[in-house]
Amino acid sequence: MKKFVVILLLAVVGYYTADTFFGIGFGSPHFVDGVKAVKDVYITQTVQSLKVSNAVTSIVVNFRGFDTLGEVTVLFLAVTVLGSILYKKRHRVGDRSVLFSASSVVTAGSKLLFPAILLLGAYVFIHGHLSPGGGFQGGVIIATGFLLMLLAYENFSVGHSVLSVVESLAGITFAGVGLLGFMNGGTFLQNFLPTGILNDLFSGGIIPIIYIAVGFKVAAELTGVIYTVLHEKG
């Protein structure tokens, strides 16, 4: 009976959602005639006044920078809630839910890969305004490196205090760069630095600074999540 009701509900929801989207059509421009599309405004602003190559980065960090600050705060809140729900007084080394020990191939291989993964992550978030990627993606790549090490070595540990210092410093950098916008007579998170030349590493004003801070913050938070969950023993 419950299943029947649910399937009926989903059929109604699915039919009307599908009807709406099939009506729009895939790959066709769907905005009001005579109004300049939002995407054209953003793209021309991105390349002409901001000198940033990656339009997604310029929207996330510059045009919608305040939104990203909120997003980073939500991530921080999620990690804090996770930590407070799964809180344990102390972690003993080797006291974790994954009980098997890794073979020597895995340990040697992950020792070899770990620096390369960190380098790739740093590359992705430093070049966030030039190429695909950015702070969130680079941070996740770095956290996967730490996950690999935590799985391969039973007594590999990450200092919780180091993680929280990195996280706090990155958050303060983000908010501080935003506040510096006020001092230059603008608004919060205004782009007050010179924007440089298109496709240069030092271009886009405050965008690389903020994205590097976001990269550090996401890396520290996700490593903290992995560490907390891995040391969770029911």
Next chain:
Amino acid sequence: MNDSLFSLLDYGVYGTAILLMLIGLYGALVKKSLLKIVIGLSIVDSGLNLLIVTLGYYKGGTAPIFSPAYLKHPTLMVDPVPQALVLTAIVIGFGVTAVALALVIRLYRHHGTLNIDEIKNLKW
């Protein structure tokens, strides 16, 4: 030929995204195991993200990144706004999944089961 390909994609891409959403919702509403409910929620997330990204596509568009070859043709790019929104949505989805899994771990530790029928005060 090109047009018929696109009309196929029209139904295929939106259909896949909507189907993913429906599968996830079904799992979240019907399944008894708490882990399967969390998996269902995360499938709904994936379907929604796919739907929003697909909405920004233009016929023959490229990625919204100014490589030197595309400096002269900014209008050929797909809409970057949905992509930026989905970047936010993915991160929020991660937060939701993490908190939900932490709650599931605590419930399992307290009740010793993942079945919502046996956890008496969780029935709908």
